[in-house]
Amino acid sequence: MTSNKKKRIIQQAVLNGSVRPNGIVGIYRSNIKNKRVLEANKSFLSRSEEHMELLFATPVLMPAMLLFQENGHLLSRIFDYLTQKFTFGQITVSAASLAIGIMVVALSVLASRTSFSLIEHRLAKRRYIDPGLRYTIAQLVKFVLLTVGLLFALKQAFAVDLTSLAVVFTALSVGIGFGLQYLAADIASGFILLFERPIRIGDRITIGDDEGDVQSIGLRTTIVNTNDRIAIIVPNSRLVTQRVVNWSYGDPRARIPIPVGVATDSDIDLVTETLLEAAKGVDNVLTDPPPSVQFLKFGEYSLDFRLLVWSRQPRRHVQIRSDINYRIDRLFRDQGIRIPYPTQEFLLKNVHVSDLNEVDRTFTANRTY
Numbered sequence: 001m002t003s004n005k006k007k008r009i010i011q012q013a014v015l016n017g018s019v020r021p022n023g024i025v026g027i028y029r030s031n032i033k034n035k036r037v038l039e040a041n042k043s044f045l046s047r048s049e050e051h052m053e054l055l056f057a058t059p060v061l062m063p064a065m066l067l068f069q070e071n072g073h074l075l076s077r078i079f080d081y082l083t084q085k086f087t088f089g090q091i092t093v094s095a096a097s098l099a100i101g102i103m104v105v106a107l108s109v110l111a112s113r114t115s116f117s118l119i120e121h122r123l124a125k126r127r128y129i130d131p132g133l134r135y136t137i138a139q140l141v142k143f144v145l146l147t148v149g150l151l152f153a154l155k156q157a158f159a160v161d162l163t164s165l166a167v168v169f170t171a172l173s174v175g176i177g178f179g180l181q182y183l184a185a186d187i188a189s190g191f192i193l194l195f196e197r198p199i200r201i202g203d204r205i206t207i208g209d210d211e212g213d214v215q216s217i218g219l220r221t222t223i224v225n226t227n228d229r230i231a232i233i234v235p236n237s238r239l240v241t242q243r244v245v246n247w248s249y250g251d252p253r254a255r256i257p258i259p260v261g262v263a264t265d266s267d268i269d270l271v272t273e274t275l276l277e278a279a280k281g282v283d284n285v286l287t288d289p290p291p292s293v294q295f296l297k298f299g300e301y302s303l304d305f306r307l308l309v310w311s312r313q314p315r316r317h318v319q320i321r322s323d324i325n326y327r328i329d330r331l332f333r334d335q336g337i338r339i340p341y342p343t344q345e346f347l348l349k350n351v352h353v354s355d356l357n358e359v360d361r362t363f364t365a366n367r368t369y
Contacts, residue, residue, distance in 0.1 A: 101157025108149020112142040186220040189236035204315035206245035247314040254314030261302035263338040278327040286310040
């Protein structure tokens with residue numbers, strides 16, 4: 001029943017005389033009093049329950065409170081020892097700050113390695129990005145994180161003013177110029193390789209007598225893997241200042257020369273046809289541009305030719321040369337083309353036959369022994 005209906009019923013009862021207004025007010029007052037009593041009882045019971053819980057929990061809390069009070073002084077003393085500062089010149093250090101610096105360095109190393117792997121993994125999904133560029137971006141992010149982490153660790157551990165580090169590096173530059181010039185040159189060359197990228201990850205390069213694939217480019221050295229699966233550690237300055245043959249740079253096609261010398265009495269047209277025949281059907285040799293033959297010169301004891309072939313796999317130039325040389329030798333034998341060897345002729349003047357016989361007997365006698 002709603003409140004409006006209750007009011008209408010009460011008003012009707014008052015008009016009829018069955019209920020007096022004072023009685024209605026008394027009823028309301030008694031209801032309010034009963035509600036107040038119930039609320040007071042509930043609050044009393046709730047406070048009683050809280051007191052009872054506290055009473056039962058006191059045997060458990062008291063030892064903990066006493067233990068905390070006894071160990072509070074020990075913890076405060078340990079904290080004072082850890083935060084006690086020691087000053088050495090302009091450097092201020094404490095055990096806590098040193099621990100924080102070590103943690104910052106460890107986190108910086110972890111973050112740099114994680115970011116390197118994450119960036120390489122994310123960029124590897126984008127096929128249009130060159131692998132060398134992907135490696136360069138990851139390495140630069142790694143170096144930046146390491147540098148920022150080390151500077152922040154010095155700031156936290158030793159309270160070093162970062163502006164004073166510039167003065168320190170300026171003073172060290174004199175020592176670098178004299179004693180560490182090769183190390184500085186390697187580091188500078190490493191940045192040149194990363195930014196200019198004349199050599200990239202996966203390139204096939206030749207350095208002097210060494211040849212292999214570039215595996216990684218570090219801040220100071222580059223690792224090259226040879227065909228024998230031997231890792232060659234090359235200083236970066238050597239890759240920048242010396243002559244390096246990059247078989248993978250620019251156009252993927254490369255021309256491979258194969259020099260051949262034949263006897264001076266050979267038919268040069270037949271030699272040319274035979275060399276072109278030897279280049280046909282060889283793996284990794286292109287037909288466009290087609291192979292060609294050049295007559296280089298008249299040698300001291302041979303006619304020097306050069307067979308030129310093109311390939312999209314220049315890193316396999318050693319195997320391509322080997323396959324073509326096998327075919328050249330077989331075809332030359334079939335065509336009767338001789339490959340000459342150095343010979344020497346001696347011209348003897350004013351020598352008698354008797355002297356020659358004496359030389360022959362002496363030579364024969366020496367052979368018997």
